[in-house]
Amino acid sequence: MTDVRFLQTPAERERAFAVFWRSMVGLPPLGDVAVDELLETGRYLGAFDGEEIVGGADSYTSWLTVPGGSRVPHAAVTHIGVLPTHTRRGILTSLVTQQLTDIAARGEIVASLRASEALIYRRFGYGVATSSATYRIQRRRALPQNVIDGGPITLLDTAATAELLSSIYERAAWTGSIARPPQWWRLHELIDTGDPVKPYVVTHEDGYVRYRPLDTSSWFTSSARTVTVDDLVAHSDKAYQALIGHLLGLDLVDVIELAPRPVDDPLPHLVTDPRAIEVTGIRDETWLRLVDVEAALAARTYADTAPVVIEVRDDLLPHNSARFAVGSDKVRRTQHIPDVSLDAAALASVYLGGSTWTQLGRTGLVSAHSAGAFDTADTLFSTGAKPFAGTNF
Numbered sequence: 001m002t003d004v005r006f007l008q009t010p011a012e013r014e015r016a017f018a019v020f021w022r023s024m025v026g027l028p029p030l031g032d033v034a035v036d037e038l039l040e041t042g043r044y045l046g047a048f049d050g051e052e053i054v055g056g057a058d059s060y061t062s063w064l065t066v067p068g069g070s071r072v073p074h075a076a077v078t079h080i081g082v083l084p085t086h087t088r089r090g091i092l093t094s095l096v097t098q099q100l101t102d103i104a105a106r107g108e109i110v111a112s113l114r115a116s117e118a119l120i121y122r123r124f125g126y127g128v129a130t131s132s133a134t135y136r137i138q139r140r141r142a143l144p145q146n147v148i149d150g151g152p153i154t155l156l157d158t159a160a161t162a163e164l165l166s167s168i169y170e171r172a173a174w175t176g177s178i179a180r181p182p183q184w185w186r187l188h189e190l191i192d193t194g195d196p197v198k199p200y201v202v203t204h205e206d207g208y209v210r211y212r213p214l215d216t217s218s219w220f221t222s223s224a225r226t227v228t229v230d231d232l233v234a235h236s237d238k239a240y241q242a243l244i245g246h247l248l249g250l251d252l253v254d255v256i257e258l259a260p261r262p263v264d265d266p267l268p269h270l271v272t273d274p275r276a277i278e279v280t281g282i283r284d285e286t287w288l289r290l291v292d293v294e295a296a297l298a299a300r301t302y303a304d305t306a307p308v309v310i311e312v313r314d315d316l317l318p319h320n321s322a323r324f325a326v327g328s329d330k331v332r333r334t335q336h337i338p339d340v341s342l343d344a345a346a347l348a349s350v351y352l353g354g355s356t357w358t359q360l361g362r363t364g365l366v367s368a369h370s371a372g373a374f375d376t377a378d379t380l381f382s383t384g385a386k387p388f389a390g391t392n393f
Contacts, residue, residue: 003048004094010036016046016056023081024116030190038183045099047082047091055082057095059103062179064110067353067383068301069173075103076178077113078393096124100291100316109292109299112178114285114392121287125316127348129288130176130387132260134281135267139253141276150242156201162189165201168208171235176286176352176387184393202246206239209247226255244270260285262388286389288348293320296351298331305379311338312347320344326380339373342366353383
C-alpha cells in the first residue's frame with residue numbers, strides 16, 4: 001500500500017525531484033544543482049511504495065491577483081508526477097487530495113497549476129481560468145501607428161540579476177498575475193546557464209523585456225532572423241509602448257515571436273498593418289482551484305448589478321458545497337433557491353473572467369434555474385481585460 005507523507009530530508013526531496021523529472025519524460029537536464037535551492041521547505045509530499053519514492057506533489061507560497069486588484073493567498077502547485085511503473089493505482093489521487101487538504105489548512109484560498117496533461121485535473125476541481133497566446137510579428141511590416149515614446153529604456157548586460165527583475169515584477173497587478181518566489185527565479189537562472197545563447201534584457205522604470213535570437217549559426221545567411229521573447233512585464237501603457245517599440249526597432253531582425261502574452265493583447269492595434277502580426281497559438285495557462293469558495297468569491301469585485309445565488313458542488317472539499325448569494329456589496333451563504341448551479345471546476349473557470357457563464361451554460365457545465373440567469377451572472381462577473389498570468393512554473 002502506498003504511503004503519502006511530507007518529505008523530511010534533503011535526500012528524500014532529491015529522490016522525489018528525480019521522480020518528477022523522470023515522470024515528465026522530456027524535460028532537459030538541469031545539471032549539478034542542490035534540489036533544495038528550488039524547493040520551499042515543508043510543502044513537498046511524497047508517495048512511498050515501501051522505501052521507494054514513486055510520486056510527489058509540491059507547491060510554493062504565493063499570491064494571485066483577482067478582479068478588483070486584491071492579492072489573495074495562493075498555492076502555486078508544481079512538481080506533480082508519478083513514475084510510469086506506478087500509474088493507474090490511485091497514487092495521484094492520494095497526492096492531490098492530501099495536498100488540497102494541506103493547502104486549505106494553511107489558509108490559502110486558491111491554488112493553481114500548469115497542466116502537463118489536460119485530462120487530469122478537472123476531476124480534482126481545477127478549471128481553466130486563463131489562457132495565453134503566442135504572437136508572431138513580421139517586424140519589417142509592423143510599422144507603428146504613431147511615434148512611440150514610452151520613456152527611456154536600458155539595455156542590461158548578461159549580469160542582469162534575478163533580484164533586479166524580481167523587484168520590477170513584484171508590482172504585478174493585472175488580474176491573473178501570481179507571485180514568483182525566489183525558487184522560481186533560481187530555476188530560470190539555471191535554465192539560462194544551460195543555454196549557450198544568453199538573453200538580452202531591456203528595462204524600463206515600469207517593466208522589462210527578455211529576448212534571445214534563434215538559430216545563431218545561420219544568423220547572417222537567414223532571410224527570417226528570429227528573436228523570441230519569453231518574458232515581457234509592463235506595469236503601465238508607457239512601459240508597454242516603450243518595450244514593444246524597442247522590439248519593433250531591432251535591426252537585423254525579421255521575425256519576433258512573443259509568448260506567453262494575453263489573448264487580448266493590444267499589439268495588432270499598435271501597427272499600421274495588423275496582418276504583420278499573427279496569433280500562432282492559444283493554449284490553456286492557469287488551471288485554478290478554489291480551495292475556500294466563500295473567501296475567494298468575497299475577495300474579488302463585481303459589477304453593480306442584480307445579485308445571483310450560486311449553488312456549488314465540491315466532492316473533494318465538502319465545506320465548499322453550498323449556496324452563495326453574490327452581489328456587488330457582499331457574498332454570503334444562503335438557503336435561497338439558486339439561479340445557477342455548477343461544480344467547483346466550472347466556477348474556477350468563470351472566477352477570473354476568462355470564460356463566461358453563457359459559454360459554460362451552452363456546454364452543460366452550468367445549469368440555470370431562473371430566466372436570464374446566465375446574462376445576469378455574466379454582467380455581475382464581467383471584467384475589462386482578459387485574465388492572464390504570464391508565469392509558468
